[in-house]
Structures are given as C-alpha cells and as structure tokens.
Amino acid sequence: MSASNVPPSETDALLAAVKFGSDGLVTAVAVDDRDGEVVMLAHMNRESLALTLANGVMTYWSRSRKKLWLKGETSGNTQKVVSARIDCDGDALLFRVLPQGVGAACHEGYKSCFFRERNGAAWEIQGKPLQPPDRM
Amino acid sequence: MSASNVPPSETDALLAAVKFGSDGLVTAVAVDDRDGEVVMLAHMNRESLALTLANGVMTYWSRSRKKLWLKGETSGNTQKVVSARIDCDGDALLFRVLPQGVGAACHEGYKSCFFRERNGAAWEIQGKPLQPPDRM
Numbered sequence: 001m002s003a004s005n006v007p008p009s010e011t012d013a014l015l016a017a018v019k020f021g022s023d024g025l026v027t028a029v030a031v032d033d034r035d036g037e038v039v040m041l042a043h044m045n046r047e048s049l050a051l052t053l054a055n056g057v058m059t060y061w062s063r064s065r066k067k068l069w070l071k072g073e074t075s076g077n078t079q080k081v082v083s084a085r086i087d088c089d090g091d092a093l094l095f096r097v098l099p100q101g102v103g104a105a106c107h108e109g110y111k112s113c114f115f116r117e118r119n120g121a122a123w124e125i126q127g128k129p130l131q132p133p134d135r136m
Numbered sequence: 137m138s139a140s141n142v143p144p145s146e147t148d149a150l151l152a153a154v155k156f157g158s159d160g161l162v163t164a165v166a167v168d169d170r171d172g173e174v175v176m177l178a179h180m181n182r183e184s185l186a187l188t189l190a191n192g193v194m195t196y197w198s199r200s201r202k203k204l205w206l207k208g209e210t211s212g213n214t215q216k217v218v219s220a221r222i223d224c225d226g227d228a229l230l231f232r233v234l235p236q237g238v239g240a241a242c243h244e245g246y247k248s249c250f251f252r253e254r255n256g257a258a259w260e261i262q263g264k265p266l267q268p269p270d271r272m
Contacts, residue, residue, distance in 0.1 A: 009257070010256060010257040011257075013257040013258065014254060014257060014258075014259065017259055027163055027177060029165055029174060029177060031174060036172040036173075037172075038165060038167060038174065038230055040223070041163060041165060041223060041228040041230075053254070083253055083254065084253065084254040085250040085251075085252060085253045085254070085259075085262075086250065086252050086254075086259050087176070087177060087249040087250050087252075088242050088243065088244050088246075088249045088251070089249075092177040092249075092250075094174050094177075094250045106223075106224050107224065108224050110224075113223040113224045113225075113228075114221040114222065114223050114228075114230040115221075115224070116221060116222050116223075117219055117220065117221045118150060118189070118219065118220040118221070118222075120146060121145070121146040121149040121150060122149065122150075123150065123153055123221075123222050126221075
C-alpha cells in the first residue's frame with residue numbers, strides 16, 4: 001500500500017462525520033465510475049476508511065477474516081477512488097471507483113457482485129465472469 | 137399497501153437465497169432506474185423484503201423505529217421496484233426503482249441520501265433539496 005499523501009488532520013475531519021455501528025463498521029458501496037454500475041457492497045472500520053480516504057484505494061474490513069482488506073491486493077483488481085460521498089445519517093458511504101486489473105469486483109469473477117437478478121421465483125445469473133473465481 | 141399479486145411460494149423461493157444477519161437484516165441499496173444514481177441505503181428484515189418482492193414497492197425495516205417502513209407512505213415519495221438483484225454472498229440486495237412523488241429519497245429533501253461529497257477535509261453538499269425535510 002502506498003504511503004498516504006493526505007495530512008492526517010484532513011482524514012480526521014472527514015471521519016468525525018461518520019457514525020460507525022456498534023460493531024465499529026460502516027457500509028461502503030462501490031460504483032464503477034465509467035458506467036455508474038454498483039459493483040460491490042462491503043464494510044469499513046475506522047482504520048480502513050482512513051486508509052481509503054488517505055490513499056485513494058478502496059480498503060475494506062473483511063468481516064469473515066477480521067482483517068483489513070485492500071481490495072484486489074491478490075487479484076490485481078484494485079479500485080481507485082474517484083469520489084466519496086456520505087449519506088444523510090453518516091452510516092453509509094458511496095464511492096465512485098476506477099476498477100483496475102480485469103475489473104472484477106466479485107470474488108466469483110464477475111464485474112459486479114450483484115450478478116444475479118430476480119426473474120419470477122429465481123435469481124438468474126446475468127452475463128459472464130471476467131475471470132475464474134479467486135480466493136478474495 | 138396493495139395486496140400481493142405474487143404467489144407466496146415465489147417469494148419464499150427468492151427468500152431462501154438471502155442470508156439475513158444476526159440482527160435479522162440485510163442491506164438494501166436503491167438506485168434510480170432513470171439515471172442509475174444510488175439514492176439510498178437501508179435495511180430489510182424478512183417480512184419487509186417479502187413485501188417488497190411481492191408488491192413491487194420498496195418496504196424497508198426502520199432500525200430506529202423498529203417497524204416496517206413503506207418508504208414514502210407519508211411523503212408520497214414511494215419507490216416502485218423495476219428490478220431486484222442479490223449479491224454473491226446473499227447479504228445485500230440492489231433494487232432499481234422508479235421514485236414517485238417529487239422523487240426525494242432522503243428525509244432531508246434531497247433526491248439522494250448521498251448528497252454530501254468529499255472535498256478535501258469537508259463533506260460538501262451537492263445540489264439542492266427537492267422539498268423541505270420531512271419526518272420520514
């Protein structure tokens with residue numbers, strides 16, 4: 001991870017508006033800046049949000065692995081931050097990102113984690129994966 | 137709320153793929169189908185998701201009021217469901233919606249709850265509210 005090029009005080013000021021839940025997390029939604037598609041929803045703790053705001057690369061908190069998760073660190077599918085928004089009550093964040101690598105946000109290889117759409121009683125896969133599944 | 141026009145078995149089949157958290161909730165993101173803008177992020181319990189899928193009108197679970205929340209029931213800014221997607225691990229849903237009324241998803245009167253964007257050390261309001269704040 002690159003060193004921060006943003007003063008800590010700037011990140012601190014931004015974090016002051018964020019309301020972390022009792023689990024210490026906020027929800028983060030990532031949108032592909034090229035076409036506006038929602039590509040994933042995950043969570044951030046204070047440290048991962050601070051790193052994301054400071055470094056401009058999406059860094060989540062993995063709830064399953066209980067550790068910082070620099071998205072794409074292994075697969076190369078990192079996400080550069082284009083802009084960051086916060087919602088009215090401060091507990092959700094919306095990032096426009098530029099996907100790197102092959103651009104698969106989903107560990108199952110799809111561009112978006114939301115690759116299944118309702119059709120009647122079924123969730124049907126839409127489109128094809130961009131790469132084989134990875135291990136996150 | 138209108139009576140369901142979808143067989144209960146259809147909704148049950150869809151719900152089987154959803155992984156509700158220990159709090160009984162999943163995260164739901166609503167996108168304006170007209171322009172793809174993310175307008176809000178809220179939560180659904182099993183009942184509110186079943187109602188949403190059956191009736192085609194966004195119905196959330198209000199965590200603050202601890203009750204079903206037919207979005208726009210008071211303000212008229214309901215959200216008609218255009219499509220529903222589920223993410224890879226089944227704990228987040230993405231809805232494309234057609235906002236009704238004046239189209240304000242946010243109780244502060246803005247089209248989107250994400251009306252503040254980062255600029256340096258500040259979250260700056262973007263645009264103008266469509267109506268005065270309501271009481272949700």
